Amino acid sequence: MKLISWNVNGLRAVVKKDFLEIFKNxxxxxxxxxETKLHQDQIDLExxxxxxxxxxxVRKGYSGTAVFTKEEPxxxxxxxxxxxxxxEGRTLTLEFPKFYLIDSYSPNSQQDLKRLDFKLDYNDALHVYMKKLSTNKPVILCGDLNVAHKEIDLKNDKSNHHNPGFSDEERQKFTDLLDDGFIDSFxxxxPDEVKYSWWSYRFNARKNNAGWRIDYFVVSNNGxxxxxxxxILNDIYGSDHCPIELDLNLED
Incomplete structure (x- = not known):
């Protein structure tokens, strides 16, 4: 089974590009x-x-998640x-026979970490939620988690230390999740591959591959x-993020 996760940075915008062709391929x-940035009634997606x-x-044009699945959950x-x-439409869970899928768009802690407390509260609640679900069957968390976990996960780790997405507090929350029975699948x-999933639109960041790995598939240990x-499918364009992929072996 193939799973894809992608922060599209505006579903209507990416549909005007090559989204439908990429989706099909x-x-x-x-x-x-x-980051759908819409209400469902604002798009007719075939x-x-x-x-x-x-x-x-609740706020139009902001945040939002969506999942498209061949199998009905x-x-x-x-x-x-x-x-x-x-x-803010950040957490969408689909239960399937052999696992739970959680699509998450984690809050950005923002400049000067002014939204750090909100993000940490969200991370704590998500952690508890995942742990509870995992007692029943495997849990797969996917999405833009807005954190680069280790120095290997971003190009300029020293200059970004304490910046949004690479603060000690955000990184520790991700460590806590992994230490509590979850796996960063990539x-x-x-273990040693340098690959990124997000690049700023500024300073030719993608051209220079000055990126961050902030998109994840996290799997509970029982999965x-x-x-x-x-x-990480970094040859696919259309957003400031690229899609990521997780293939599952669901054979009995």
Missing amino acids: LDADIFSIQ LPGYHQYFYDA IKVTRGLGIEELDT RYLH KDLINKAE
Whole structure:
């Protein structure tokens, strides 16, 4: 089973580019996106053979997640069940027979870390939620988590230390998640590979490959045997992020 995750930085904008062709060529079983920046009624997306599930932010043109899946899920859950964290369309969960898929667009801690506390609260709540679900069956978290975990995960680690996405507090929350029974699937299969999933639009960052790896597939330990392949598809354009891929082995 092939899973794709992509922060499209505006679904309507990327549809005007090559999104539909990319979507067709990737032929994913489950395609998760973040930062839709719309309400579902603002787009008519024809994806034959796929069920479509959106979780929109209350505020139009902001945040939002969506999942397109060939297999109809058993259950779809929007949000974490915490009112103050559930107005921005950040957490969309689909339950399938053999795993839960959580599509997450983690908050950006923003300049001067002015939204750090909100992000840490979100990370804590997501961690608890994932841990609870994982007692039932494997959990797969995908999305833009807005954190580069280690120095290997961004081009300019020294100059970005304490900046949004590379603060000690954000990195520690990700460490805490991994230490509590979860796996960074890309780093699990590629422990020393330098590859990025996001580049600033400024300073020719993508051309110079001055990027960050902030998009992830995180898998609970009880799903370790499901991990077959994890890749970063950095030859695909259309957003400031590139898609990432996780292939699962679901054979009995």
